[in-house]
Amino acid sequence: MTYFLCMIIFAIGLYAVVAKRNMIKIIIGIMVMEYALNMLFVLFGYRQGGRSPILEKAQTITNIVDPLPQALILTAIVIGLATTALMVALAVRIYEKYGTFDITKIRKLRG
Amino acid sequence: MSGINYTMIPLFVALPLTVSFLIMLLGNRVRWISDMLCTVVALALCLLSFYAVGVASGSGPLVYRMGGWLPPAGICLVLDSLSVFMLVIVNVITLIVTIYAINYMEQYTAKSKFYALFLLMLAGMNGVIVTGDMFNLFVFLEIGSIASYGLVAFGTEEEELEASFKYMIMGSIAGLFILLGIGLLYSYTSTLNMADMALVVSEKSGSKLIGFVSVLFLVGFGLKGALFPFHWWLPDAHPSAPAPISAMLSGLLIKALGVYALIRVFFSVLGATAFLPVAMVLGTMSMVIGVFLAVGQWDFKRLLAYHSISQVGYIMLGIGLGTPLGILGGLFHLFNHSMFKSLLFLNSGAVDYATGSRNLKELGGLRERMPVSASTSMVASMSIAGLPPFNGFWSKLIIIIACVDAGHPVYAAWAVVASIMTLASFMKVQKYVFFGELKEKFNAIKEVPFAMQFSMVFLAAICFLGGLLLVPAVSGDFLQSAADTVANGTEYAKMVFQSLQ
Amino acid sequence: MNKEPGMTVIVKTVTRLTVGIILMYGIYIVMHGHLSPGGGFAGGVIIALSFVHLMLAYGKEVAFKKLSMPVASVLESMGAILFISVAFLGLVGGYFFFHTLGKGEPFSLLSAYMVLFSNIAISLKVGCGLFLVLITIALAGKEIKK
Known part of the structure; x- marks a missing residue:
């Protein structure tokens, strides 16, 4: 059930990317998609009543959630940070050149 | 388990990464470094x-255990014959493009930043090729893509920024689709190692999830590789980059990140033969539509970019046939396309460097002034159009024969049609750029510097001799064993685990 | 009211008190990355934010006095090179990224040396990198208004 919720959020992000005209909203759409995926990954590793996978002194490892998706998500967040930063920087530069965020007005390229 | 044979594998990724950061550190201080x-x-x-x-x-595939951890728990790098095939293509073109860039990039400021991004992109591509881990595939894919977004926007003019933004949106969506696919596969198989995943998938057959994941991967890698319904960012992005980067993007990046990753995931991991007809249809459509769009173009580099879509279609058609001959033809065409398309983009860069224009209508008669560029571009044009004895002819011939062999004469006919259209559009290029009257304003132009000439001649020589790769006496089983690796499909997993023991 | 760049006196005073603590907390997260949640990336982000905090409150000149852009750029590259050197150090033990430096005593601060050094390298890279990214975007925005 919660998986479907993530899918819905993912679809909302995709809708924003496809339908919106403002560049910033498109970037936000991509970020929404990304966070939906992050949540989905964490849910993949979830276990009923599991505890966080941290080893501490004098503790045995029992009934922990799967730590691997969390590690993957950390990497995916870093990649998302890089992509978002680059996208925002590009959007700022485009605004400098064109004076608008509307992608329908940014059309110097043919086709 | 050590020694140079094994230690070499991580160097393909680590060396360009290290030097990229070294250049960032030193490049601004020492000019020549x-x-x-x-x-x-x-x-x-x-x-x-x-x-x-x-x-x-x-021997069989070499498996390198990162940090000494044993797969499937640890991350591993795998070097099998398909990876080696791709590595040779990538690194040869990179060397040639680097030599070309020494002179060409003098036009731009911040040359050291260019080299840093360039090497980062190379590290990403090499990483995608040698990795044996599903998530690492995604990470390297994104490293290569992010560097390429930066490189497309390198000139920071209006068109370049716009193209880069478009490319980046498409690339990010592709990356997210691939990530979703990897996540679903992980939840299904509880492993990320490709070989292990292949074993688990083949044991638990008949799930609908695999079909869904296949679609996600097809969309993701198709976007990265500019297959037909997802091709429209490419004609904007590739011409906007500086010429050496266009050569890298069209010649290598869409193949390493798109086609190679697609082949690796579908054949070696999922073993999904159900996708083959889809790949054939999409390949044929991109082949035909790309070439029809290309004929009407007047911008030199944009025309070449549309041809990239068309030629990727040929590769996908060959791979999608699924027969050993078809796969051989597809991989051979992948090799050839890297060579001649890089050469064509370098030619267009040379024309741009000398005249400052890439509009076909403004150019003309450059043959007298730039004999080296003209003759090398002639070789490349004949090669892409599929005239014997150049390399493009042989690979297209193999693909067409394989089509007929497998009982798909219609696809073969479309391949012939696309080839004729390619010939037509390159006759147009030759006529408008290198033949005809020399315009008066171009009387003063000179041939490009030596390093650029050298790299173009080198690639032209490969185009001329490329057909020899088919002869086993010359190339050994370089091409054949790569094709066998693809055709063997999920045998990959067994071979990886064998070489671990 | 005040002619100096930056925000009001209240914000400046609070910043002066907290910025050091934030920086220390970032360094703590980095140093304990092998023992508790956190590590190079999270710590690096906090370190970068402490400098951004300074910039927001006092204006960019004060922040640049502490960490100027060329210095940040050099440190960023150094971080990356340090990380790769740690990986190359593993070749001594036979494998890339191999744990050569010994494991130390579990749960003590100076243990798992490879992880510790990698965390420090990553925090340098991320801290300076994120600082540069935010500064670049902020400065690019300022140029438009003028």
């Missing part, structure tokens, strides 16, 4: 990749 470092690294990687050919043909 970035040229030198980048050329040295490209040369070293090129030699290493040739060495790898000898190593991989001897």
Whole structure:
């Protein structure tokens, strides 16, 4: 059930990317998609009543959630940070050149 | 389990990464150092990749355990004959493009930043090729893509920024689709190692999830590789980059990140034969539509970019046939396309460098002034159009024969049609750029500097002799064993685990 | 009211008190990355934010006095090179990224040396990198208004 919720959020992000005209909203759409995926990954590793996978002194490892998706998500967040930063920087530069965020007005390229 | 044969594998990723950051550190202070470092690294990687050919043909795939951890728990790098095949293509083109860039990039400021991004992109591509881990595939894919977004926007003019933004949106969505696919596969198989995943998938057959994941991967890698319904960012992005980067993007990036990753995931991991007809249809459509769009173009580089879509269609058609001959033809065409499309983009860069224009209508008669560029572009044009004895002819011939062999004469007919259209559009290029009257304003132009000439002649020689790759006496089983690796499909998993023991 | 760049006196005073603590907390997260949640990336982000905090409150000149852009750029590259050197150090033990430096005593601060050094390298890279990214975007925005 919660998986479907993530899918819905993912679809909302995709809708924003496809339908919106403002560049910033498109970037936000991509970020929404990304966070939906992050949540989905964490849910993949979830276990009923599991505890966080941290080893501490004098503790045995029992009934922990799967730590691997969390590690993957950390990497995916870093990649998302890089992509978002680059996208925002590009959007700022485009605004400098064109004076608008509307992608329908940014059309110097043919086709 | 150590020694040079194994230690070489991570170097394909680590060496360009290290030097990229070194250039960032030193490039602004010492002018010549970035040229030198980048050329040295490209040369070293090129030699290493040739060495790898000898190593991989001897035994089965080499598996390198990162940090000494044993797969499937640890991350591993796998060097099999398909990886070696791709590594040779990537590193040879990189060396040539680096030599070309020494002179060409003088037009731009911040040359050291260019080299840093360039090597980062190379590290990403090499990483995608050698990795044996599903998530690492995604990470390297994104490293390569992010560097390429930066490189497309390198000129920071209006068109370049716009193209880069478009490319980046598409690339990010593709990356997210691939990530979703990897996540679903992980939840299904509880492993990320490709070989292990292949075993688990083949044991638990008949799930609908695999179909869904296949669609996600097809969309993701199709976007990265500019297959037909997802092709429209490419004609904007590739021409906007500086010419050496256009050559890298069209010649290598869409293949390493798109086609290679698609082949690796579908054949070696999922073993999904159900996708083959889809790949054939999409390949044929991109082949035909790309070439029809290309004929009407008047911008030199944009025309070449549309041809990239068309030629990727040929590769996908060959791979999608699924027969050993078809796969052989597809991989051979992948090799050939890297060579001649890089050469064509370098030619267009040379024309741009000398005249400052890439509009076909403004150019003309450059043959007298730029004999080297003109003759090398003639070779490349004949090669892409599929005239014998150049390499493009042989690979297209194999694909068409394989189509007929497998009982798909209609696809073969479309391939012939696309080939004729390609010939037509390149006759147009030759006529408008290199033949005809020399315009008066171009009377003063000179041939490009020596390094650029050298790299173009080198690639032209490969285009001329490329057909020899089919002769086993010359190339050994370089091409054949790569095709066998693809055709064997999920045998990959067994071979990886065998070589671990 | 005040002619100096930056925000009001209240914000400046609070910043002066907290910025050091934030920086220390970032360094703590980095140093304990092998023992508790956190590590190079999270710590690096906090370190970068402490400098951004300074910039927001006092204006960019004060922040640049502490960490100027060329210095940040050099440190960023150094971080990356340090990380790769740690990986190359593993070749001594036979494998890339191999744990050569010994494991130390579990749960003590100076243990798992490879992880510790990698965390420090990553925090340098991320801290300076994120600082540069935010500064670049902020400065690019300022140029438009003028």
